[in-house]
Every structure is written in C-alpha cells, then in structure tokens.
Amino acid sequence: MSNPTKQKSHIQFALNGEPAEVAFAPHKTLLEVLREDLGLMGTKHGCELGECGTCTVLVNGRAILSCLMLGLDAEGQAVKTIEGMAEGAQLHPLQETFADTGAAQCGYCTPGFLLVAEELLKKDPNPSRDVIKEALSGNLCRCTGYIKIYEAVELAAARMRGEEAELPRESVYGL
C-alpha cells in the first residue's frame, strides 16, 4: 500500500538536451515522472500496459515505451520527448509533414508516432513503405488508417534528403 509521506527518489538526466533533475515516488514509471513531476504533458498514455505505443519517447535515441520504464532507470540517460523535437521554433520536418498532410487527426497518438518515425529516419533516410509499416507497427492510431502517417513520413524523408517533394495529387484530392 502506498504511503503519501513516502520518501522520494531523486535522479539527474538529460531531458530534451538540457540537464534535468527531479524527485518522485520510486515506483513511478518514466511516463508518470514526465507528466506528473516534470509537467511535460506532450507524452500521452493509452493503456499504461505497453500495448499501444502512445507513450513512446526516445531514450539515448531509441524509441521506448515510457509506461514500461521506471523513472529511476532514466538516471544518467538522454531522454527526448515530443517537446524536444523541434529546433527552437523550427519544427522538425516530420512535424511539418504530419501537420500538412493531416496525419494528426485527433493528435493523441501523434507524439508517439513522430518519435518512432524520427528514430526510423535516423537509421534509414530512404525507407520503403513496407519498412515504414514495420517500424510503426507497435503504435496504434484509430483515426487515420495510418495512410496519411505513411505519406507524412515519406514526404519528410524526401525533404530531409534534400529533395523538393510534395504529396502526390491523388493523396490530397483522390483519384
């Protein structure tokens, strides 16, 4: 049983490129620490059981489910959340294309998808549609049918490779 006066644990880590420290009840997950103790509400939750991918963050560049990682295990690690994805006011190309293509409908799963896609494009700047599907298969979206998400990832990848790419006309207006 929890005790409201229980002593908190304390960690230091890198959060979105800046040094951070935080004290929290030691049983808390990284998801809870980010949202409740650091006020970073961009990381969402859909199940808190590792089933939906919504709470994805990057730890040392790798996409992980923050609902399955203890906050204590973030000690000394580099954690990146959706709040750290843009460079200042300049959105990441993935954020631009997700916004421009309607890949974010309700937007609730969007932070998780964006971070998984960021990891993918770091490893593979020119992924095929099948590779994108495989990479995103751990994240559920109930709004889009994933198609606008694939298109947003492909468009961002092309732009990050320096190409002047736009969405195909049929993706915007239909066939």
Added chain:
Amino acid sequence: MPKNGNNGKPLNVVGKPFRKVDARAKCTGQTKFADDIVLPRMLFCKILRSHLPHALIKNVDVSKALALPGVISIITGKDLPISYGILPVSQDELALCIDKVRFIGDPVAAVAAIDEDVAFDAMNLIEVEYEPLNTISSIEEAILIDDPLIHEYGDAGNVHKKVSLEFGNVEDGFALADLVREDTFFYEGNTHLPMEQHAAVGNFDPDNKLTLWSSTQTPHYVHRALAKVLELPASHIRVIATPNGGGFGGKSDPFNHEVVVCKLSMLTGRPVKVTLTREEVFYCHRGRHPVLMHVKTGVKKDGAITGMHFQTFLDGGAYGSYGVASTFYTGALQTVTYDVPRYKFQGLRAFTNKPPCGPKRGHGTPQPRFGLEVQIDKIAEELKLDPAAMRRANLVKPDTVTANYLRIGSMGLGKCLDKIVEGSGWTDKFSGWDQDNRKLPYGKGIGIACSSYICGAGLPIYWNNMPQSGVQLRLDRQGGVCVMCGSTDIGQGSDSILAYIVAEVLGIDPFDIRVITADTDLTPVDLGSYSSRVTLMTGNAAIQAAERARELLVMAVAEELKVPIENLSLAERRVFDVENPEVGVTFAKAVVLAESKFGTIGTVGSYSPPRSPGRYKGAGVGPSPAYSYSAAIAEVDVDPSTGIVVVERIWIAHDIGKSINPMLVMGQVEGSVYMGLGEVLMEEMVYRANRNVVHKFPSMLEYKSPTTMEMCDVKTYLIEDPDPNGPYGAKEVGQGPLLPVPPAVANAVYDAVGVRIDEVPITPEKVLKALREKAKGRDGRYGPTGIPSVEWPEPLRVLTPAEGGDGKEMPRVAVHS
C-alpha cells in the same frame, strides 16, 4: 446549386488542402487534452466499480477507506440520487448505483484523495455487500426471462424497445416478385477504442459556480445532465469539451465519472480529476450493438426490389443510452440507396447484464447495411446478374422521397459505382458467379457494396424549436476575427472547418482567425459531434454569421470609397472594387470603418434543418438535410488451409457533395475504411464464462484492432455532386465510408473461396468451418440459423408517397378492414 454557395465566384479557401488550425499544436505536444489539465490543490478521483454483473447492493461501508491518510472525500449512490441519461425516454442511469448493479463495471462509490495512489488504495478498502442476482446474458434470454428484471421499465420484461412499422404493403410486394429471399445475419458488437481514455476535471469555483473540463463529444448534453443531477441552475455550470483524443461516438453520453468529479469538487471545494483506465473505458463502452437480423426481400428478374421486410434484434447491454435511437436506425436507412417501394421494419432492443451499447461510427446502420448488401449479392447470384450492374440499375433517384418518408437530395452513388468498377478492374476480376471459369485464381476474390449515411439528424435529442447550431463572430479593429461555436473537435477537424468557411466569406486567411469552441459559457449552442452533423450544420451557421459581418463591412467601405456596394469584393485580406481592384482598403481598415459606423462588430448565425415530410410516430429517426453515398470494392486473399483473410486493397468512392478541405476528407475516408476493416476482420466486444457477461479481454492487447501490418491499401475517389442543403454543397464524410467495407469484404470472401460468412467479424475459424461444410457437400455458410420468436405489436401502417400518403400513420381501425 447550393443555397449557401459562393454565387459563382472563385473559391480561395474552400476546396483547398489547408493545414488544420490546430495541427501545429498537435504535432508539438501542446494540445491540452483533459488529462493534461492540472490545477492547484487538485484531488484525484477513483471510482469503485461492481465486480458482479447483476446484484442488489445490501450495504456500502466506506469507513476504512475514509480513515486512510490522504483521503478527502468519498461519495456513494445516496449522494447522487437523481437519474439521468442521454435520451429523455431513458433516464435510467445513476452516477453511482444505489440499490443494484447491472453489469461488471457499474459504478458504486467514488473517492477523492490527494493523489492517485491513495485514491486507488482507498477504493480497495471500500466494502460492498452484494446479493447476486441471475443474469440476462443474451437477446434470447431477455425475450424469454422476465425475472429478474434489469430495469423496471421497457416494452416487455427485459425487452427495452419494440418497433414495428410498415410502409405500403410488403406482402403485395412479395406477390409481385420473381424471387423472394430470406436470410439471417449477425453483426457482433465492437467498441470505439479511442486512443485517449476518458478524463474529466471538475472545479467548483470560488464564485460558487461549477466548471467541468471533459473529453466529451457533446458538452451541451453534459451541461443539461449536470444541471439535473447536481440540482444547480444550468447558468451556474460551465462545460468545456477539451479536444477529444478520438471519439467515434464513445464520448457522446453524459458519463458517471463526469457527474462524480463535479460532486466531489462541490463537497471538497477543490478541483477533482478523474482519468479512466483502459479497462474502465471498455466498461464505459456505448459501442456498436450486436445485431441479429432477418431480411426478406422480393425482387423482379432485373433485381428491382418490390418489397423488403427487415427485422433486427439488438443486444443493448445494461442501460438505455442512445438505444431507442439505435433501434430505429437499424431500420431507417435501408431505403436510401436502392428503390424500396414497400418496406416493413421490426426492431427489438434487449437489456442484458453487459456494458451498455450506444452510438459508434455509423450509429445502428453498419449492421443492417451488412445484411442488406450481402443479401443483394446473393440475389444477384440467383438472378445471374453482375452485382455491380444490378445495384447500378436500381438506385434511388435524386430529389425524391422514399417509402419511409426520407427526402433524398443530391445522390452521387451512380458515379461512385462507376469509379470503383472502372478503377478496380472489376470486370476482369469478378468470377461472374462461375467458379469453374474464374478470372482470379481460387483464394483471390473481389466483392462490392454500397451505402449511405445522414448528414446530421433532422431532430435534436430533446424536443425544441431552437437552432441545432449557432455561430458567433467578433471582429476587432486590428482586423482579427474570432469565431465562437459550441461544436467539438474530436479530430475530424471541425474547428478548422469553421475557420475555412469564415475565411472564405470574409476574404482572409484561415490562420487570421481565432477559433473558440465547445465552451458552454462562451460559445453558442451546437448540439455536438455526433450524427455527422457538424460540417453541414455549423458550416451553414458560419456562412450566415460571416455574411452578416460581410454586409456591415461592405456598407461601411462603400460609403468611404463612394463605390456601389455590389461592386465590392473581399479577398486577400482586402475589400476592393471588382471593377477597379486597386481601389480598396485593407480588411483591418474595413473593420475600423464598420466599427466607426455601426459600433462594435459582432454577428451571429444559426442553422435549423428543414422539416421532414414524415409525420408518423418514429419518423424522427432517419431524416437528414442530406445523405452522403459511398461504394466500395474489396479485393481479398483467403488462405483455404488456415481460413485467414487478408484484405489487399479497397477501392472506395465517396459522394462528399463538395470538399471543404479535400485532404481532411481523404483522411476521414481512409480512417473509416480502417475502422470498417477492423470490424469485419477482428474487432469484437465479447464475453466469457459466468453466463457470458464477463468481458473477454478489456485490454488493447487482446481486443484486436488493425495495426499498420493489417491495414490494407486504399484507393479513394471523391465524387463532388453539391447538395443544395450543404455549405458550398458539402455533405458528411466522418461515418459513411465505414459502411460499405464489411459487406464488400464478406462478398469478396465468397468470390474467393465460395463460402458465405453471414456474420461479422469474419474470423479464420468461421471461414474454415464453412469451407469444411462445403467440402462435405453441405451449405458452405457460417452464420446464425434463426431468430427468436417474438410477439410483435401490430405494425404502425403508413401509406407511401407513391400511394398518395401524407406521411402520417393510418388510423388503427383501417388495419383490420
């Protein structure tokens, strides 16, 4: 030509793929959902829910829980004794149960504590003494067993509602037919599964007024329910719908957790938050009703329908919710795709001890659409007709009234069919009902289905003569425009639609506009995001408000520039003389001129749907200002050794009337196809053990929904056939394109391997069973074999428009003549 159009002028915003106004916030994690709200001194709420499906509550002891340090307040049913419900006819819910619980998950007590852990521990210290009752676990049991009763109201025993309507004489129709087919179908229940779990924060303000933030699709109805249950003046309650992290109909009822956090805040004087666990979201449910169907249809040799008798049996779960409307909807829209000159509908909704069913995307219509479209396919086979061509030949005509008095306006289904038939290469793929001369290899198949959906319900949920949607505009002298509307953005982009339409009329950029929505203190009433009503209704209200503002601007500018009013145009943030475009003023200057002339500039607009021609009892469900149309072809790969169905591609054409933003329309079509695919292949809200009332898997892992690996390729065609009632001709897209997907897949499975799966979802076991039956020389079919025997009330009879009817039911005496 739409009444609300641009009078032939070129469109600058409407029809273009603008970003959504909230897209940047959603891609940077800055959108504030309900669970993201944190207030000083906020308490956390946990709700104790029944672990028994049906039981009397003998005693609730909260003393141990109250003694736990950090617990501030605990409430039970006696603290909230007033019942509520979304429909005036089924006010059967209590925020916390008092005398009995009716399903596993029914709320019993609620704790407010200083943090979520303490609230959780306290919840587990509450002692409830139950006396278990027998359960009602199925439609059949509800019909046969009336002891115990789940509710003390309803049409008979545990039957909540019986409906019986007849338009013309169906027996005459069957007598005229060359072929009469009878089939039974079953569509399993499934749930919305929004990614966001429901959350709410109640705050009883220092000024003695209550504010609720909640992930709700219907803040106006929640507002009404809170006023009733909490016995506060509605004027002292403010409901703010936070952006919904997915709704799909699952956040359309007033919920017990919303009432509970308000009450706890009133008692403690502190803000109180509740966030449901994923398991609790499964218990909230209000999802797709499981529906058993019997369909009897008579046709001529060319497939023309002569009469249809449709019977539906709905498993409603433990409460009314939208169920009466759902029941009518299972019979309402059969007549709006193919001409059905004589139509009889009988529907029954049962109470069972399961989470309550309600509206899910397509509300009550995907189930009968599945039965209808699969039966049409079987009819086409018996008549040796091409199922695409047979459908094409028997479509309802535009600008007509159906046998059940639904007024059809624009009707683009023929164009939809032409597009997908051509795009899919249908004629080169379809077996032509000849398995020996297949065009695709055995195991590969193609199937087709059509559908239609309403663009907003003709009537509000509670009877009134007021508009269904209101929009208010405020123009400030810096040139800013603020749009206020009660509509709720659930991800479909309704906030953006308001900005696009106002920007179009006023000649400014959508991103010049501030949109404030879904706040009962600040925004005029809009009934909510349900029944695919928002684009059509708020769109028309927004046009009216913006045109009124435009009128003030041009009057002031005409006076200043000394040009005739009719010469003035608004575009590119300017008001100018069309004959001499350099003569003009900036939009901001126009507002200054108007404000100088008229005072502060604010306008309103509102929308009420046209009156429906139906006057009979039950005519309230089905009428709509317009109907959208969809047609889909599915291509599948069925593995005969495993029964696994892979949907490779779906071609879908949707009659949108006019796209306000085509990219958002595409997103809604693709999302609808996805959700239909999940329903036809895997999603099922099913129960096990304990007479089948324990949820089988209230978790996202085991409630299977399509991932990227199951989602099919989608080829989308948008058909623009502007509707006179739509803003710029626009119709709905959020729900309709789901409807043809399940039957198209079922028909494709038949084409692929020659077995009929007359039941959704089409799982590998069902396909294998049907294949084995077929191999034994028996009927290669899996599905229900019969329907319960029911004493139906004498149908309410209505003469059809073709028979000279006036839309009213015939006097009862005429029935026995």
